[in-house]
Amino acid sequence: MWHGATHAFKDLAMSCVGQFLDFFLKKRKKHINIVVATSGDTGSASIESVRGIKNIDIIVLLPHGRCTKVQELQMTTVIEDNVHVFAVDGTSDELDVPIKNLFADVDFVKKHNLMSTNSVNWARVLVQIAHFFYAYFQSAPTTNGETLPAVEIVVPSGGAGNITAGCIAQKMGLPIRLVAAVNKNDTIHRIVQNGDFSLGDTRTSLASAMDIQEPYNMERIFWLLAESERDNVKLIMEEYNEKKQVKLPQELHRKVSGAMTSCSVTDENILAAIRRCWEENKYLLCPHSAVAVFYHYQQFNAEQSSTRCCFAPASAAKFSEVILKASLTPDVPEEIKALMEKETRSIFLKKDDDWEKSLRDKIEALDQQRQSS
Template identity: 80%
Template structure:
């Protein structure tokens, strides 16, 4: 499996290169050169798998064994997801016969991003130990990304992480999760402005390829393909838990509602669709509704980022980048 930039200027990059890049050198995001299509036999086989095992199967489609041997990959994922408080990792609560909630808050920071970020941390540690390298992770956050990113790499000697958070715009618990971690490799700074405003200089920084190379700089924001890849498993697991069993080969459609901030998670859902999963996706947004305006009205313009009760969803800039990936899928 090779990867290419959504802008077409970078092609033929392997998984390790994509993992450590975040952004492509041309400013685009990395996507697989092809999306594997699963047949109904595979989907039926996957129905009985646990969440952990589904993550392993999904990741194995996008990480060739020459990059990470399958036995090593399984071990990394087991270690990453072994810290979750529930034995099923993401249990399903059934509210009524046709409405269920996938509980994605049983990780260290109670954010769904713990799921993918914990795996990304293990992938990074694997390659860094193998190659005796050190990296500097730079993360901009609206709240939940920063704390999940910190938890995924705290104490790892070959990684330093710097998190920028918008002063006064995160929830108190998220800010404390980030600012009370006492680890030598964790560095957290509050900055003025919104998460979108702090994201712009970060993007410019990653556009300076010499600076990035000199300081071994990378990102684990939703622009990083490895996070999107792991999140694909959310949709398969949710589908299998909610779709009624069928004796024939016709798989019934299931509607999945996705709270949407930077649109990385719903990008994973679109990829799951392309892989053959019969799901219908609904993106739920707050008043920072660029994805709604784009789809319904063709309005791709950035407005003022408003403060809402769902502060982690007060995002527009990152969403526009992940929308590019979604457009390419369709």
């Protein structure tokens, strides 16, 4: 799924969003400010989709030192006038907080035409539904009967945007069984297994783009599955936002666990899956893809009665450090090697800086500059 401009699955949906925005902004003669927090791949895909577009400024917050060097360079080496990168001393969950605060300020949002291209943006989830239909028809065994056979699709999950698209595909009638595969940041796994929706400390893992403890798209999944009890979802989220923990009602938990199963994978499991896949297939997995493939190996060792597809969301070329840890040789394309020689540009924010104020100041400065030019 990663054969796009930044070697990540988000390129497809993000490129569509960028073109939609360019078309409608030109038509309406408007300008917007995009504000994005990233755990690794979202930032670079967002930048690539809108770089150089006159009617858009994009501000990206990246977790400095918590994504790979290649991921960071894919953001900081873009020197277009409409691209502005903050390298922040914090986790991706922490970076979400000032952005949530900005969007809670309705007057500020309207005044500066703010939007986001994180997976909270519905257009991204909409495009990603296509992933599941494509995967299904690539994987489904041929049958002479009228009933379409089921396919299990294993989805590496962080913010849960992609698996939300899978839930919508299910609702549309696609006969898929979903598996949410997470690293040791296991909020989604705990929700699926026992209805425990609680916040833990964000832990660093080899699958760094999935180092997320607050999968904000789970609210969408709850709403999709709750059906006649959708009013309860608002109460659940209000309780979670206040206490950072809530136990799902029994009926809602039953529906969530009926829509998907889950697994949580350690760093050791990730390295083992990368090695085994290379030994058996001569295919280099990125650590996020390896989370899904480790689940497959577990099931493959036990039984092989169903058709299964594992999503591979990023290229291994972006994670050379992990490939080396697996005692394998990275295969890095020339365009990624070239990043190492490029000029970089970013603004560093320390832990004790006021991140929200920095964002507000930057947005206001950009609008003032644009209005005076």
